[in-house]
Amino acid sequence: MIAFYLTLLLPLVGTLLMLGIGNLRIAGYCNIIITIAGFVASLFMAHYFFEHGAFLAIKQQFYIDAFNLLIIVLTTFVVMTTAFFSNTFMWINAATNRISTRHLRLYHVMYQLFALMMLIALAANNIGILWVAMEGATLATVLLVSLYRTKEAIEASWKYFILCIVGIALALFGTILVYFSATQELVQAKTGMLWSVLALHANHFDPTIIKIAFVFLLVGYGTKIGLVPLHNWLPDAYSESPAPVATLLSGLLSNVALYALIRFKILTDLALANHLADNLLMVFGLLSFVVAAVLLQRQHNIKRLFSYSSIEHMGLITFTFGLGGPIATFVGLFYLLVHALTKSALFTIVGNVVQQTKTNSLEKIRGLIKNQPLLAWVLLAATLIISGIPPFGIFTSELLVFITCVKFLPLIAIILVGGSILAFAGLLRNIQPVVYGEPTPMTKSKICLWPAILHLSLVLILGLYIPPVLQQLLQQAARLITG
């Protein structure tokens, strides 16, 4: 139990601490120490979970089960490794005067606050608190996206801000509709916001209200996941924000939004007893997957290229959850996990590349392998992994999605294969000349690659072998989602 409180308390302490620390060195190391402690705390929480099972905390406002435990541990882990990368990265930025000390302090405060908001959103049992924390996470990252204060960065963060707060306001309306239908059924109306209570009574809820509510929630949280046609903000925000922020946004925040949507999908399935939610998820997931795979072809900016790859994978993951059934859900969760690890590694690598070459343009970066062999190899490897080469985790999950899909919807499986090949070609065609080709001059500064290498090795291991603990967790979570 202590571990649970610590997991939430540490980033809170971190936020307050960062407000006071002006020195960059100290702030950077404090950031690392706090995030390590956070990760360890979440591991102890996992240990507690395995001994005692799912538990409620703080007057039932928080609830830990297999589903959110999985994503919480993932979150604290990526937040920790990114803190290491961020330390090196921001140090160089400060040394080259790209960022002022004042902005750096803001950055560290918001880094911790962002982690805190994500963890609250994940651990919340109260769907209202879930919403408040999602909005909080959005607001915390808005100023991080515009940290460089260039015209492009400000434009990107304005788009991110306006689209996401409007989208998420719609999700609040959906949340209220769910609460409304709960107050019709429950004796104690005020408990109608607690997910654990809702899940028990959802089969009595008014189907009409829940139907409307789910549409609003899909649009709202779908905006944050980056589902087409609500994805416009995503490539801009990922490409203009500082690399560690893009890492966190792509690897974590979209997962939290998807997590929220799946929570409501569980309720919707119980209330409607049909496949409406599943079908909606499949349609929008598939649409995102296809559109992103096509748009990916015509990118000229390395960060935008991988942003579209994010939309593509998140679309496919959403689609997988839409397939329903314990197997597809198991695959969806596993896919979510390996995608988060791979994509955050990729943005770490790309951040390093951009810092070395001082440009985002895919046409200008050439011959990386001559100047920075290690960086080039890792970039190439990560690109191949995200495009789904065996035996890595992404390949395993895409294969499993394909197999599950063939069983239920053979025609759509063809689209999946086509889209994957298209995305593979698009990524490789663009990255190959970046790695090889005639080298362009570049400045050499310190690079921080080990977090990326660690993530990629984990993805390799997961592609070959799923540890029993993880398998048990995934199975429990899948059972929870499919009911």
Add this chain to the structure above:
Amino acid sequence: MELLTSIITALILLTAFVFLMQNRIHSMINTFIWQSVLLSAVTFLQALKTTEIELYISVLLTILLKVIFIPYLLRSFVRKLNIRHKVAEIKYPFLLLIGASALVLFCYHLIIPISAISWNEASNTIAVAMAVMLLGMLLLITHRKAISHVIGFMSMENGIFFAALIATKGMPMVVELGIAFDVLIAAVLFGVFFLQLRRSIDSLDVDRLNLLREDTE
């Protein structure tokens, strides 16, 4: 009391329409104040009816935040940025009104099946609340100046709050406070953005934000 609630509900819907037709920022802020006053009045009526203490707190919160603080904040932005000219040219006022009315009808169309199945006298107000929210969104889409986007967002928020109030007799206090806090931060962030936008593109016209297009790179 029922009659009074209905009248106020109708007036709230009216303010949402008034927003769409205005092109001066000061009159928009004034309309926002009116909308918020009406909202707190309807909350107060609800509080009298249900005698819930939390609703009285919520009245207080609405007045403090939406009648006093946010308009004050907006006015100070306007002063600081020296915005005197019209904030928007409304190109097709007639079409806009038709569209807005269609939205209201659509909301009723969505809500009617609910009231047929279950309880309540309030389905009318839920439809209105939803309409206010969607009209706020319409404002966001049609107006191209950043400053009217704040009003659009706040109007959406008012609609949502109204829905929560009527449909569910208020949310748990923690959630309500959380939402109020988020709205407050969003309002402050809008201010930060106005300064940044002014500095970078020398305008609050969002149509001039066109650097990040697919083709131009």
